Amino acid sequence: MSTETRLVIRGGRVVVDDATKAVPAHVLVADGRVTGITNDLPSDWASVDSIDATGRLVAPGLICLRTHVCEPGFEWREDIRSASQAAAAGGFTTICARPDTDPVNDVRAVTEQIVTRSQLAPGAHVFPVGAATLGLKGEHLSEMGDLRDAGCVAVSTGETSLRSTRMMRRVFEYARSVGLPVFSSGEDSWLSNGTVMHEGQASLRLGMSAVPPEGEATAMFRDGLMAHLAETSVHFQRVTTAAGVRVLRRLLEDGVQVTAGTTPHHLCFTEDDVATFDTNTRVDPPLRSCADVEAVRQALRDGVITTIATDHSPMTSIEKLVEYEFCEPGTTGLESALGALLNLVREGSLPLNRVLSALTTGPANVLRRHDLGRIAEGAVADIIVVQDSISWRAKGEQMLTSGENQLFEGREMIGQVEVTLVDGEQVELTPGGRNVDFR
Amino acid sequence: MTAGTGELTFDHLLGLEGMDQTRITALLDLSQRMKEIGERPLKKVPSLRGKTVCFFFVEPSTRTKMSFGVAAKRLSADTMSLTASGSSLKKGETLLDTAMNLQAMGPDILVIRHRAAGAPHFLSKHLSASIVNAGDGRHEHPTQALLDMLTIRERLGRLEGLNVAIIGDIANSRVARSNIFGLTTMGANVRLSGPATMIPKGIDQLGATVVPSIEDATDGADVVMMLRIQKERMGSDLFPSDREYHRQFGLTKDRLRNAKPNVIVMHPGPINRGVEITPEVADGPNSVILDQVTNGVAVRMAVLYVLAHRTGGAK
Numbered sequence: 065m066s067t068e069t070r071l072v073i074r075g076g077r078v079v080v081d082d083a084t085k086a087v088p089a090h091v092l093v094a095d096g097r098v099t100g101i102t103n104d105l106p107s108d109w110a111s112v113d114s115i116d117a118t119g120r121l122v123a124p125g126l127i128c129l130r131t132h133v134c135e136p137g138f139e140w141r142e143d144i145r146s147a148s149q150a151a152a153a154g155g156f157t158t159i160c161a162r163p164d165t166d167p168v169n170d171v172r173a174v175t176e177q178i179v180t181r182s183q184l185a186p187g188a189h190v191f192p193v194g195a196a197t198l199g200l201k202g203e204h205l206s207e208m209g210d211l212r213d214a215g216c217v218a219v220s221t222g223e224t225s226l227r228s229t230r231m232m233r234r235v236f237e238y239a240r241s242v243g244l245p246v247f248s249s250g251e252d253s254w255l256s257n258g259t260v261m262h263e264g265q266a267s268l269r270l271g272m273s274a275v276p277p278e279g280e281a282t283a284m285f286r287d288g289l290m291a292h293l294a295e296t297s298v299h300f301q302r303v304t305t306a307a308g309v310r311v312l313r314r315l316l317e318d319g320v321q322v323t324a325g326t327t328p329h330h331l332c333f334t335e336d337d338v339a340t341f342d343t344n345t346r347v348d349p350p351l352r353s354c355a356d357v358e359a360v361r362q363a364l365r366d367g368v369i370t371t372i373a374t375d376h377s378p379m380t381s382i383e384k385l386v387e388y389e390f391c392e393p394g395t396t397g398l399e400s401a402l403g404a405l406l407n408l409v410r411e412g413s414l415p416l417n418r419v420l421s422a423l424t425t426g427p428a429n430v431l432r433r434h435d436l437g438r439i440a441e442g443a444v445a446d447i448i449v450v451q452d453s454i455s456w457r458a459k460g461e462q463m464l465t466s467g468e469n470q471l472f473e474g475r476e477m478i479g480q481v482e483v484t485l486v487d488g489e490q491v492e493l494t495p496g497g498r499n500v501d502f503r
Numbered sequence: 504m505t506a507g508t509g510e511l512t513f514d515h516l517l518g519l520e521g522m523d524q525t526r527i528t529a530l531l532d533l534s535q536r537m538k539e540i541g542e543r544p545l546k547k548v549p550s551l552r553g554k555t556v557c558f559f560f561v562e563p564s565t566r567t568k569m570s571f572g573v574a575a576k577r578l579s580a581d582t583m584s585l586t587a588s589g590s591s592l593k594k595g596e597t598l599l600d601t602a603m604n605l606q607a608m609g610p611d612i613l614v615i616r617h618r619a620a621g622a623p624h625f626l627s628k629h630l631s632a633s634i635v636n637a638g639d640g641r642h643e644h645p646t647q648a649l650l651d652m653l654t655i656r657e658r659l660g661r662l663e664g665l666n667v668a669i670i671g672d673i674a675n676s677r678v679a680r681s682n683i684f685g686l687t688t689m690g691a692n693v694r695l696s697g698p699a700t701m702i703p704k705g706i707d708q709l710g711a712t713v714v715p716s717i718e719d720a721t722d723g724a725d726v727v728m729m730l731r732i733q734k735e736r737m738g739s740d741l742f743p744s745d746r747e748y749h750r751q752f753g754l755t756k757d758r759l760r761n762a763k764p765n766v767i768v769m770h771p772g773p774i775n776r777g778v779e780i781t782p783e784v785a786d787g788p789n790s791v792i793l794d795q796v797t798n799g800v801a802v803r804m805a806v807l808y809v810l811a812h813r814t815g816g817a818k
Contacts, residue, residue: 265708269520271641271680272620276704341621385599387619389640 070094071488072109076117076449079124080439083421091122093445096487100441115483115490117449123420124437125157125188125446125484126402127427129218129247129325130301130373132394133159133190136177137166142378142466144178147398148187150376150465152491154399155481157188157446158427158436159376163195163220170195170206175214187491188484189446191217191431193247196235202226205234209242217431218245218299223348224253225283232287236294245430248287250300250308251349255279260389262350266335272389277305277356280349284308288315288322297321299430303369304330304349306359312368323430325371325422326360328401329471331408333357343384344471347375348393361408364418370426372419374401378467395471399463403477406452410478445488452479464495512813515627515634516806518643519684527652527689530805534653537808538801540577551580554811557610558584559602560637561617566772566796567637567647571614574803580811583608598622599629606630612810615639633810641675646806647771648681650799652689654791655726657798658767663690666763668720669711670752671730671779672701672741678771679730683711696720697730697752700741717752724762728769729754729780745778754780759789767791 071093077086078101090109092100128151134142142150144161151159161178163169169178175192182190194211198204200222208219219239225248226232239246256275261267263274284300288311291298303312303324315322333351345351352360363369377394384391402423408414428437435443456477460470484491511529519527540548556575560568568584575582585605598617605613614635615623620642627634638644656662667686673679673695686693687710695702695713707713714720721727732748742748759766768780768789776782785792 263704265705268703268705268709269680270620271643271677273641341624382597385597387598387617387625388621389619 070112072105072112072114073117073122073447073449074105074109074114076120076122078122078439079420082425082438083124083417085417086121091439091447093447093485093488096445096489098439098441098443098445101439115449119451120482121450121452122439123448123450124424124439125448125486126155126423127158127431127437128156128374128376128398128401129160129299129371129427129430130375131159131161131398132377133161133178134378135165135181136174141380144181144190145185145187146464146466147376148182148185148190149493150398150463151188152484152486153464153481153493155402155448155450155484156398157448157484157486158191159188159398160191160193160217163193164200164222168195168199169193169216170198170200172207172210172214175211175216179215188486191215193217194219196221196239196246197226197231202228202231205238208239208244212242212244216244218247220247221249223249224251224256225249225287227253229286229290233290233294236291236296236298240294240296245297245299245432246291247299247301248283249302250280250284250287252279252283255282260346260350261338262335262352264335264353266338270338275350277307277352280305281307281311284311285315288320291322292318292320297323300324301373302327302330302349302375303363304352304360305356309359309363309368312363316368323371324369325373325427326364326369327373327375328397328404329375329395330360331357331364331372331414332404332475333471341388343386343388343391344395344469344473346388346391346393347395347471361413364414364422367418370422371430372401372405372422373427374398376465376467378465379469381468384469395469396460396463396465396467397472398465400458400470400472400475400477402450402481403456403458403479404472404475406478407476445485447485448481449483450479451482454478454480456480464493511809513633513809514813515623516645516810517623517627517634517636519645519648519681519688520643522685522688524688527649527685530649530802530809531653531656533805533808534649534798534802535657537804538798540804541797541800546577547579548577549579550808551575551578551811554580554612555610556580556582556612556614556807557605557608557632558582559605559613559615560585561587561598561615561622562638564616564637566799567616570796570799571637571803573800574807577800578804578807580807583610599626602626602630606632612807633813635806635810638677641677641680643681643684644677645681646799646802647678648685649806650795650802651682651728651769651771652685653798653802654769654795655767657794658791659725659765662686665691665725666694666723667691667726667728668694668696668724669728669730670696670717670720670754672733673697673706673730674701674703675733676730682728683709687711694720694724698742717754717758718761721758721762724766726767726769727754727759727762731771731773732775732779749778753778754784756781756783756787759784769795771795
């Protein structure tokens, strides 16, 4: 084995066994794969490339199931190149691109464009997620088989759950037959339409139109039942409320094949942060109550929520310099997610193993990719080296994303990603690497 | 005019939430003195001579805008005005760009009405002029609540301990929100009533009490404040019909019987006669609806006066 080794990551604490523990070991890499985890360096290690990870955490590359790469259609905000660079800078080696591009990723041609562009992008893998229905309108099924063949790893129903329950059933049934996971946003569009914040004590004071947490719970319950009826699984991308967590627990008890995720910002911010009308707090789903945040954290501790996705949605500052109610939702997140979450670990709010698995094995399992999100022999050598005792403050201007909307601006972060390996190759980070000559 | 503002200084008037009793009382006291100017044969003082007040109304308004205009003129301020239909906002210019252009013309005070909550707060972070919130979405309308409190205090001598019923579309009303903040701070007992579709869940957290029927609200009331049914702001799912609304929640002479004998009836206007209030009540002996309008000018004079003195200027 040692004769094939191309790279050795020496002396770090290696995260293994579904992120349940970190053991001192060396990681051997060859041809883009992990070839060994060992306490004994191969005799010829000095003759191959090596990375000194002494005192560092060596973790599987992070996987984000929900990123807006903004290409095609919104390249003034971000493009695949800058998104993949920002991802790598933040420790993500795989990002899944939302289908709500312009045009929507509901046909092979769009998927192929994303795949082709991502192959040229010097950073994280970019996996396209297809639209489950044409134009995400919930009226006609997309050609999911063709989307899968072109490279889509899942299909999504879009920003809200489909209005038609019957169509939701068909999406689950058809996706099962082509073998694609279904992502649902778990949001009742009848309740959420036109709202800009969470219905609670902050919306009472501010008088802005608000969505009650029951919107999440009702949509999740219905989509869970439809997935069960179709004998397949559903992944809820953003569970953000106590009501949603209750439904999730109930569905799991009932044997529904359901997985669920949340976002770093829904673990760190509350509705009270909206009080200053800072448009960076305008996100979708909206920031929730303290009780909701605690319920979501508890679900993560219990292993009921198994993924954390950044929901990275870059925008220019001009787009955020508007009236709160007219502002589009979203915050960047790729370069602040790990730091913000490790800070929650430091505070004692979340256990490290749950955070790491929610960023690695959890999402890999949703994608049904058992060669991703883990450091194990034969797995893809997507690996990060993290100096996890460093504390710093998030600064948007130092980030590689082109997005200028940074909800975490100024927040304390723990842990610096020092090395990002994708397919066994170290990613070179070049600030300002966004393609300006986009076509 | 030698009304000293004492410690009463504001950078902006964005809302009544968080404004304490001392400041509200001081503003009302100053308003009372301003009111006297409007009763003189020559209704003008030079307090704001050389100051410029800009009215920026991005949502339709008749009485509020005119009231601010009269207030500014009585204080001798120069005024300019921009309304949404006549502005570049229609051509796609952002609110901030339009406001920056207005600022470049050098107003000391910018009075803004906007349909988005927080628009005045947003501008206050980017502009150097003092911002007055003349109504932002469903959030706040501080000068309306101040003029309401002035009217109540004038008629009943105090605010503390009074039973104030606010009836109607609480959810969609910035007037209700500002009044709840102001009146509860001043120690009044605020009762709310209306169809449940118009009462936001948890509104009692703001210190008001929600009662089931209009009769419960008016029982022993010192003040009954009716809110306008805001047809332009609501979907069709809040109440079945005008007729039903009037029968269930309209203020009639009958429904005033259980109130205190000297109860005052208020309405921020414009009135939908025969819907939320009958003409005989609106025009009856308990009605102070037109006093509210008169007091509106006085309150706005006080607000402009205080803000203009923030920067030094007129002494």
